Amino acid sequence: MMTTSYTDIQRLFEQRKNNPLFNTSYPLSPGDWAKYSTSGTLSFDASKPIAFYLHIPFCRQICSFCEYTKMCVPDTEKQRNYIATLIRDIERFVEKYPEWKFYGFDIGGGTPTALDPEVFSELMIWYKHFIGERMVTDRFEPSIEGTFDSMASDYQGYHKSRLIAKARIKRLSLGVQSTSDKVLNPLHRNTISSKEMAEAIEEWHRLGISKINLDLMYGLPGQTVENIRKDIEVIRMLNPEQVTVYEFRTNQLNAPYKTDNDTCFTQYCELYEGLIRLEYYGEFGRNTFSRDAHDMGLSSYLRHRMFDGWQYKGFGISAQSMSEYGVSYNMGKNESTGKLIDNHSYESIAYYDLPSNELLNKFIAISGYSGGFSLSGAKSLFGEDFATRYNHILHFLIDEKLATISGDRLQLTKTGFRHYGAILSLFYSLGTV
Incomplete structure (x- = not known):
């Protein structure tokens, strides 16, 4: 049973506010959803738009801070087999819904x-043909992830950027993480000079890739406020259209390094204040910043997933899908990627038929990257009685000045963001966590 008293809420908040377990991850443990596991496949509402996410798990080197499913790039034949299998999974899926409208399409890893x-080249040619035959929403904005060292170091990089531009993908998101050799080298990642980055961005803009997003991280081992200030200076010089900042999470898989809320909060504040000085738009607590006040610094897939809770379908090893009926995970979530890439399908092996409160919890965790969540999005997943059921939590957050409510939006205050994980978790099953 859910505890409801003000004292209970206050006690739980105090217990959790320094516990790194509570962040933007949900469920907190895979076993938490065991009772919702069911046979069959996740259903979707064909009357509503959908987004696709394609997971390409290959990297030139494996960064020790990365928690995503990945492996070193295999030989060309295995790469080609992986892409062919992923495309077959997509084509089997869309056969069921030939009239679907797309609100987003991201290719990541x-x-x-x-x-x-x-x-x-084969992937980009397939994508251009596939999306060219589909209906898309007015604000459809696809995106692809990359790194400078896989694109900008030689002619091959410019070849790939031309393919991206020809496929009409206008947003390119690149992981920088830090501009400090002393921070990145021990984490098995190389830096690239700001001059090389500037030259690459100029070339991509010339080709028609109009939005460059750069990812930065904070809370990394050995990272300091001075490192953050140098990162901001590089952003000033490069002037990308968007910047995304990610916290190094201390409960990431096999992460021996532990940080603390104070360190992460201080470094986030430095990033936020620096980006605002450079005239990027973004509310405090959000991890995305943009030169354009209207696009929120996100692809359309991420924008509607984070802010509205719209349905999406993931393809490839370990990809996740979510709809109003539940959540599913493709094979590879907790398996060796290398053993799976020769499979003939990577489709879902774990489907969870979730009740409304669990769908709400998942949505709130995802929305946590924005420093709050949409009240209408919460109602669409939980039901019209959301405000009544969670009224005691909402009042606690307002009374303690941990959050504000303005129109459709609950947003954490600066005080609240310091312990965002503890606040998000208050909406979970309070009596059982």
Whole structure:
């Protein structure tokens, strides 16, 4: 049974506010959803738009801070087989819904641009043909992930960027994480000079890739406020259209390094204040910043997933899908990627038929990257009585000045963001966590 008293809520918040377990991950443990596991496949509402996410798990080198499913780039034949299998899974899926309208299409990883040039070319040609035959929403904005070292170091990089531009993908998201050798090298990642980055961005813009997003991280081992200030200076010089900042999570798989809330909060504040000085738009607590006040610094897939809770379908090893009926995970979530890439399908092996409160919890965790969540999105998943059922929590957050409510939006205050994980978790099953 859910506890409801003000004292209970206050006690839980105090217990959790320094516990790194509570962040933007949900469920907290895979076993938490065991009772919802069911046979069959996840259903979707064909009357509503959908987004596709394609997971390419290959990287040129494996960064020790990365928690995603990945492996070193295999030989060309295995790459080609992986892409062919992924495409077969997509084509089998869309046969069921030939009239579907797309609100987003993201290709991530891993590092999609780490594919060999000929395999990457095949993927881009397929994507252009596939999406060219589909209906899309007015604000459809696809995106692809990459790294500077897989694109900008030689002619092959420019070849890949031309393919991206010809496929009409206008947003390219690149992981920088830090500009400090001392921070990145011990984590098995190389830096690239700001001059090389500037030259690459100029070339991509010339080709028609109009939105460059750069990812930065904070809370990394050895990272300091001074490192953050140098990162901001590089952003000032490069002037990308978008910047995304990610917290190094201390409960990531096999992560021996532990940080703390104070360190992460201080470094986030430095990033936020620096980006605002550079005239990027973004509310405090959000991890995305943009030169354009209207696009929120996100692809359309991420924008509607994070802010509205719209349905999406993932393809490839370990990809996740979500609809109003539940959540599913493709094979590979907790398995060796190398053993699976020769499979004839990577489709779902774990489907959870979730009740409304669990769908709400998942949505709130995802929305946590925005520093709050949409009240209408919560109602659409939980039901019209959301505000009544969670009224005691909402009042606690307002009374303690941990969050504000303005129109459709619950947003954490600066005080609240310091312990965002503890606040998000208050909406979970309070009596059982």
